[in-house]
Amino acid sequence: MAALIFFRFVMFKALILGRFLAGPKGAKPVSISAVMPTYARTDLVFERGQGAMLYTEDGRSFLDFGAGIAVSALGHAHPHLVAALKAQAEKLWHTSNLYRVAGQEKLAARLVANSFADTAFFCNSGAEAMECAIKMARRYHQAQGAKDKYRVITARGAFHGRTLATISAGGQEKHLDGFAPRVDGFDQVPFGNLNETRAAITPQTAAVVVEPIQGEGGVVPADPQYMQGLRAMADEYGLMLIFDEVQTGFGRTGKLFAHEWSGIAPDIMALAKGLGGGFPVGACIASEKAAKFMTPGTHGSTFGGNPLAMAAANAVMDVMLEPRFLEHVNAVAADLWSKLTPVVAKHNRVFECIRGKGLMIGLKCKVPNGDVLARFLNQGLLAVGAGDNVIRLLPPLIITDAEVDAAVGMIDRAAASLAA
Numbered sequence: 001m002a003a004l005i006f007f008r009f010v011m012f013k014a015l016i017l018g019r020f021l022a023g024p025k026g027a028k029p030v031s032i033s034a035v036m037p038t039y040a041r042t043d044l045v046f047e048r049g050q051g052a053m054l055y056t057e058d059g060r061s062f063l064d065f066g067a068g069i070a071v072s073a074l075g076h077a078h079p080h081l082v083a084a085l086k087a088q089a090e091k092l093w094h095t096s097n098l099y100r101v102a103g104q105e106k107l108a109a110r111l112v113a114n115s116f117a118d119t120a121f122f123c124n125s126g127a128e129a130m131e132c133a134i135k136m137a138r139r140y141h142q143a144q145g146a147k148d149k150y151r152v153i154t155a156r157g158a159f160h161g162r163t164l165a166t167i168s169a170g171g172q173e174k175h176l177d178g179f180a181p182r183v184d185g186f187d188q189v190p191f192g193n194l195n196e197t198r199a200a201i202t203p204q205t206a207a208v209v210v211e212p213i214q215g216e217g218g219v220v221p222a223d224p225q226y227m228q229g230l231r232a233m234a235d236e237y238g239l240m241l242i243f244d245e246v247q248t249g250f251g252r253t254g255k256l257f258a259h260e261w262s263g264i265a266p267d268i269m270a271l272a273k274g275l276g277g278g279f280p281v282g283a284c285i286a287s288e289k290a291a292k293f294m295t296p297g298t299h300g301s302t303f304g305g306n307p308l309a310m311a312a313a314n315a316v317m318d319v320m321l322e323p324r325f326l327e328h329v330n331a332v333a334a335d336l337w338s339k340l341t342p343v344v345a346k347h348n349r350v351f352e353c354i355r356g357k358g359l360m361i362g363l364k365c366k367v368p369n370g371d372v373l374a375r376f377l378n379q380g381l382l383a384v385g386a387g388d389n390v391i392r393l394l395p396p397l398i399i400t401d402a403e404v405d406a407a408v409g410m411i412d413r414a415a416a417s418l419a420a
């Protein structure tokens with residue numbers, strides 16, 4: 001009996017000691033944050049948004065010229081999007097792709113009616129849309145017997161996502177570091193260089209991928225002749241031409257899709273960011289020819305195109321397909337460019353140049369872009385950094401002339417404070 005009591009006592013102590021070693025509940029003796037620290041985050045917590053404005057928990061407000069990296073294309077809390085998502089949330093969230101999904105059929109028909117494409121696959125992110133594009137290009141050739149056609153030519157400075165295949169496609173050392181071996185099958189050439197692209201083509205080449213405007217790479221537009229040259233080259237060599245419009249798509253440049261400015265079309269296109277207006281959704285759309293071998297069982301996604309995502313994306317399309325929508329984007333973009341260009345020129349010790357298209361604007365900086373972003377923040381303006389020491393302005397497409405004036409004023413004052 002005494003032995004049992006003693007045993008219980010020891011076990012009790014062990015329990016206490018164990019608790020002590022583990023620390024209080026929820027605070028294990030580790031220094032890593034509970035949210036895996038893969039991002040260098042700005043110390044702001046937003047509580048709500050309205051249009052182009054974001055509000056923090058402690059009552060500060062910011063003009064959002066980052067739009068969650070070109071995602072919140074219709075701003076925050078857009079009434080039509082809120083109503084559509086609420087209505088869907090009360091009916092049905094998810095069924096899987098074991099069944100037909102009415103929202104997919106509606107959205108696919110609209111994408112087909114408003115682009116070069118004949119068919120759409122739905123996924124949840126930009127990287128997944130790119131994975132589908134790469135798989136489709138390989139399968140197009142391999143299903144026809146060209147078993148060794150798998151290589152894809154990509155552009156230096158590109159960004160296609162953070163999966164194993166897409167970091168290899170992007171080819172940026174900072175994204176590949178520590179994740180060897182690279183996924184095989186990607187050959188990089190300088191962005192904008194048709195001769196080097198042609199020289200990189202081998203009998204194993206299946207496809208060429210470009211962003212019509214490199215986003216993460218620093219807002220670097222492809223010129224129309226380059227885009228047209230890529231189309232001609234893809235036709236000449238029987239390659240699939242893939243455009244990554246994850247960032248440039250859905251009205252960002254003033255056309256529904258940025259490649260429309262160059263008058264040519266790809267065979268396959270990856271879409272995401274603006275499509276859901278903040279709800280995670282992606283799409284890979286393609287011509288019938290390109291998608292001919294994407295038969296049942298060849299590709300899939302549990303969540304892809306679920307009813308909630310489709311409700312959000314269809315609500316975005318309701319707004320973007322309104323006849324005057326792109327007119328507004330082009331008008332407000334023209335206003336922003338005309339007011340911002342002299343401000344950039346005036347602060348020529350801070351800014352080197354302004355580039356981009358529509359509401360996808362890059363300010364190349366002469367001082368570290370992080371310092372400039374910090375000054376923007378002090379003024380109450382949110383923007384996004386990019387490669388090549390660039391700041392991206394990616395405002396919601398619904399911004400007003402008054403918000404343009406406010407942003408230009410903040411940029412002017414931020415640059416002046418930096419020069420002082």
Ligand SMILES: *Cc1c(COP(=O)(O)O)cnc(C)c1O
Pocket residue numbers: 124125126127128130159160161162211215216244245246247248272273
């Ligand atoms: C953001 C982006 C991606 C990746 O999208 P995720 O949703 O983060 O996977 C791919 N390509 C381009 C051009 C992008 O801008």
